[in-house]
Each structure stands twice: as structure tokens, then as C-alpha cells.
Amino acid sequence: MSPEPARPAGDPGQSDGRTVLDDTDIARALTRISHEILERNKGARDLVLLGIPSRGVPLAERVASRIASVEGYDVPVGSLDVTMYRDDLRLKPARPLLPTEIPSGGIDGRTVVLVDDVLFSGRTIRAALDALTEIGRPAAVRLAVLVDRGHRELPIRADFVGKNLPTSLVERVRVTVAEIDGTDAVTIEGTPAERSPA
């Protein structure tokens, strides 16, 4: 779940969205991330990919299938809902929970790669780290994101980034994936006038 969920259709900002990544760009980015994960981990052994619902989960599955085609080894994939660990639970209406599925082998002693669509404030990832400690003790935790839009509020950074996308706070980054939305795309919505120089 991205920290700033995209507005539903009908939002005035939707029509002027600028496509930043199309489906081939996303495919290329995920392939590169998959190779980087393998290189960093020196292979696929002991890896577990955990997608953060909802759009991180299909992304994690795609990375796993790329790893399988390169290494011939099926990396376990799961999903990790972080809703209950968020620090803004009391500030917003109750959120429905999304599925958490931990692969049967567990995460103890393994290298867990968290996969999400957008990295923004870092609060979702902080919540994910809390959730992980209650599920087991991984040997290491890494973070892969399709888009890093900046504006971190916590000392968190991604290990594997599809695209760095400097944005202004008034803009919205919207990631769609074929499994959920029918198309693969990353778009920016909102006024680009105040874009930060980063």
C-alpha cells in the first residue's frame, strides 16, 4: 500500500496525469531489480520476497519469476500487511486489513526483501519492520521499490530502486499494475509548478 493511495476515478487531477514509466519501462526496471537482488545476495538461496499489499504483492511475484528464470530456483513469495503497525491508525478512519501470507518456511535466518510500489515518507516501511519482528528474525532485511519519490520522514532508504522520481509534495504518484488495475504504468498527477529541484 503506498502511503498516499491514489484517488479513485473522477478525481479532477486524474486526467492531467503524466506517464513517467510505461509497461516496458516497468518490465525493464523489475528485471534490473531482480538481477541486483541476486548480485547483492550472491544467488537466490535463503531469499524470501514479501510484497506490501496491495500493489507490492504482484511486483514481488514478478521479481520472483524473473529470479526463477535466471537462477532456476523458486524464491518463496508472501505478502505482509502493515495496517495494524501504522502510526496513523488513530488519525484516520479504520482501514480494512489486507492479507498477510508468510511462506511456509518462515523468515527466520533468511534474507527478506520487502517489495513496495512507492517509497515516500518511509512510514509504511517502518511499520513493515515492526511487523517483521513479530513474525520472526530474518538474517537481513532489504527494500526494493518501483519508485522512490523522496520526502522521507524517517531514516530509511531503499536498496533496490526502479526509478528515482523527484516530486513535489502536492503531486501524487500513481502506480497501476496489470494484475490489479489492468495496465502497468506510473503517472504523476497534480501541479508540476512547485516541483522540487532535487
Add this chain to the structure above:
Amino acid sequence: MKRHLLSAADLSRTDAELVLETAAEMLALADRPIKKLPALRGRTVVNLFFEDSTRTRISFEAAAKRLSADVINFAAKGSSISKGESLKDTALTLEAMGADAVVIRHGASGAPHRLAHSGWVHSSVVNAGDGTHEHPTQALLDAFTMWRHLGNLDGRRVAIVGDVLHSRVARSNALLLQTLGAEVTLVSPPTLVPVGVEAWGVETSYDLDAVLPKADVVMMLRVQRERMQGGFFPTPREYSRRYGLDARRMATLQDHTIVMHPGPMVRGMEITADVADSDRSVIVEQVTNGVAVRMAVLYLLLSSDSQEDTSL
């Protein structure tokens, strides 16, 4: 979700399905090494029990604790209630202590409603059984148990059998199951059918053997002798022969039909021991599901502070 859960009728289909889906995620927690979530850390849940109920109280207590809430158990017996303190004064005490949710069980129908709407407390109120009126979280856990075994409840036939007159479980179940699309038939002796049952929108029958073969769920109710002040049926033995579920009657059920009971069971009266312990019986599972459903209810009522925009 509304701010309080007082009646199963308060839940729209969307709300009820949200509770069931949330409960399914809560249930998965039972497989984890640390069975605790931080969602309600720093919130206080008061279990205010004017009537004895170990089962429901420990279920709410476990639910609140698994969500990291602080729990205060308040039993009327031995408290100032027995010295004559009123519900209002008790409520004001709880308010002063900063309770975020009050789970109330009371022998008088409507007591939770009074607590929620009198302005005495600002916390969420959860009805954990009031008189012969309602017990919405029991209905939710029953629906959740059916949902796990049968999937979608649309068009499913549920037979609720026994002492409907004194049963808050029957009323809450009838309301909620209809919201979820199931068809409910109440089966009980004529003396134990409540007045005004026509308004419930359910079928009624006096003939258990005719209803059983069509049912997808058979829910047996406890015969509440403590609430009976007169002869509602000649003898327990006759009741048992006409409305009890035994192995012979169980054999007429469809293969997928499940047998439920809200507990506590009176073995040999409304249900025989071999039925209660059979593969069809999901009675123990109902208890496990009860904790998950109550977690879902507390989470959905309490996780947000924005209570001003909610009303009943």
C-alpha cells in the same frame, strides 16, 4: 462502521462483511509466534459484566489484549453495584477513568443502548448480551464460522432450534444472517416462540424433523432454565425427544451441514454428547472464532479517534 455495536441490525451488509474479512486476518494471527498486534496500544477497554459470563468475558479480554489494549474487568458481583450503585454512577466512574470502549453485559434488555445514548460516557459501547434482547458479537462469530465452512451465505438455510423466546443469540442471528442473505427458520415449541416474531422476517416451525434435511446449518440453543418462571414444556425428557439433536436426527442432515451451539451446552438436553463431539460439530471452533471476531469489532470501532463524525 458506527461508533457503537448495540444490535446486529446496526450492521449493514458492507459493515458485516468488513467485520468478517477483518476477522479472517485476525484469525491468521493465531499461527504466529507472537499473537499480539499493536493497533490499540494505550487504549482502555472495560469489560462491564452485570451478569456472569466467563466465556464471553474471557473472549473479549483475549481479543482486547491481543490488540495490546489495557483491559479492566468489572464484575457487578462484589462491586458497589451490590451496594446499590446505579448504572449511571458506574458509567461516570468509567468515564472518569478514561475508558475508550465499554463492553457491557446486562440482565436488562436495552441497558447497552441506555449507556451509549445517555451521554454518560463518550466511549464506544459494545453489547455483549442484554437480557433477552441481543448478542451481536455472538451472531458475528456464528456467521463467521458458517462463512468459513460454507462460503457465501446467500440462499443458505439456517435452522435455529430451541428456546428462541429467551435467546438473544437467536434474535441477533436472525437479523444478521438475513442481512448476509441467508434464510432462517426458527424451530421451537409453540410456548417458546416470542411474541412479534412475524416482524423478524423469518420462517417458524414446530417440527424439527421436517426442517433438518434442508438445512445447511443447524444451530442448537441452550434451554435457559434460569430465565423460565413457569412450565414452557412438560418435562426435559419430552423437550429432548421433540427438539433435541441426537445421532438419529443428525443422520438426516446433508453431508456438508454443520452443527453449532453458542454454549454452554446442556449435554443430553438440547444436544447429545455424541453429536456435540462429532465431526459436524463446530462448537469448539466457534470459541476460537469468537476471539478473532471480537478483535475485528474492537479494531474497527476503536482504531480511529475521529468519533465526532459517527452517530447511530
